[in-house]
Amino acid sequence: MDTWKIREIKAEDNQQVKHLIQSVLVEMGVPKVGTAYEDKALDDMTAEYDGDRKTYFIVEENNKVIGGAGIAALKGTEEPICELQKMYFLPEARGRGIGTKMINTCMDFGRQHSFEKCYIETLPYMESARKLYHKSGFETVEKPVGDTGHYNCTVYMLRNL
Structure with missing residues (x-):
């Protein structure tokens, strides 16, 4: 049985999430x-x-935030594209299937809010993250979509919902 759960963020989670x-x-x-x-x-x-049409999910285990991910409309585009944002996990959360479950939770939210595609930016050396995104249906695209403001993130990925 899993000892962790995914839920929407609460105000009391803010400092833990920032630190994470x-x-x-x-x-x-x-x-x-x-x-x-x-x-x-x-x-x-x-x-x-x-x-409207945005939320941040956290992974909680034993009253501790061990991961999180946000989903919101992608800025800088009129297309129905959401962005998977700020998805990070502490070492103790990795390799347990939590990332896949989090992506599925976020993609379900995107579909429920009429988005047709999901976008994410990452870094070339974040190999485990890129593998997870590929496994979850994201494909690398040549150039950025929208305007995230993260000019140091140079790997752009997109998937259909």
Whole structure:
């Protein structure tokens, strides 16, 4: 039986989520500029994802946030494309099928909110993440779609919902 669950973020999760995202980015050697590390949204993820057609899911185990991912309309395009955002997991969450379940949860949310495609940006050296995205139906595309503001993320991926 799984000891973890996926649920929508609550205000009391904000600091844990910010710490989780920034610590994983540091662990992976990600630049602190031009990536999610410097996003102002990290200060209040509950407020950032409060609204129509967007949400942030967290993975909770033993009252600890061990992962998370957001889904929202992709900025900078009129097309019905959502973006998988800020998907990160602590080491203890990896290799347990949680990432696949999280992607499926986010894709279901996207379909329920009339998005037709989902987009994600990542980094070339985040190999495990790229493998997971490919396994989940994402395909690499040549150039960025929309405007995420993450100019240091150079791998662009898209999938149909």
